[in-house]
Amino acid sequence: MSERVVPEEGRRRRRPTKQGTVLSEQLIVDTALRLIGEHGAGALTVRRLGASLGADPSALYRYFRDTDDLLLAVADELIGRTLRRFRPTGAWRADLRTLGLMMHADYQAHPQAALLTCARVTGRAYEIQAVETILGILRSAGFPDAEAVRVYHVFVDQTLSFAALDAATLALPAGARKAEEGAWRGTYARLPARSHPHIAATAPVLVAEMGRSGYPAALEMVLATAQARLGAVRSPGPPPPTGRADAGSGPG
Known part of the structure; x- marks a missing residue:
């Protein structure tokens, strides 16, 4: 796409596309999200989008500067889908847990x-709302x-990191994904105790654990650490000693 974007007031098409729809930013974003899901990153082209929308590809310039601008809008839409469902309760730990799991x-x-999109900063409305909400x-x-x-930094980066890691597994071809899942039972669970005592001792738990995402457990660890840090802020320990004793000087 080019670097020109039509101002907001001039974007609306007066006539529907060949498929009978009126273009909008939301329609383009939803279509891009669907195409990416069906065909991967290669789907994000002006030609493919135009064909799916039944519109001249040049019409997309009225909404987005280029495909990267559209990708940022897709990223923001994913954030928005979480925020539109999130209902805070006022209990900070429960709210962060719910928000993280939903994201x-x-x-x-x-x-x-x-x-x-997980590594991108959109600077758009939903991302700004998410930052404001969590803080x-x-x-x-x-x-x-x-x-x-x-x-906030740890919570968000952890969530996005696991989202990308787990998404990479889900995006594998079916055969490769099945082979990875089978490796824990077919390889690790069969290792002998004489050569790999720790794997053998934990094999049943290891196989069960590695078959699911580690994000919920990692999230609980972060929340527990945050709870401890909050407790330290609320109940600070005694002040450090003053004078020569805290200078660290020894005899001689």
Whole structure:
């Protein structure tokens, strides 16, 4: 696509496309998300989008500067799908757990798009709303600003990292995915205790655990750590000793 975008007030088509629909930014984003799911990254072309929409490809210039601009809109839509369903309760740990699990699930529903978007910063409305929402949850819970930002950073990066990792597995060809799943039972569960005592001892648990995403457990670890840090902020320990004793000087 080119670098020109028609101002918002001039975008609406006066006539429907060949398929009888009126173009809109939302329609283009939804179509792009569907095409990425069906055909992967290669689907995000002006020609394919135009054909799917029944519109001249040049009409897309009225909404997006180029395909990367459209990809950022797709990324923001995935965030929006989570936010439109999220209902905070006021319990910060439960709210972050719910939000994280919802974000992860929404990315897993669109693994091909997740691979393309998890590392992107959109700067768009839904992403801004998400940042505001998460920081609001943390600051309302009593986290000082610097601590709230750190927890936000870890929470979001962890969620997106697992979303991309798990999406990569879901995006594998069926044969490769089946082979990976079978490796835990076919290889690891059969290793002898004499050569691999720790794997053999934990094999049943290992096979069961590695067959599912590690994100829920990792999320609980982050939330537990955040809870401990909040407790430390609320109940600070005694001040360090003063004078020569804290200078670290020894005899001589």
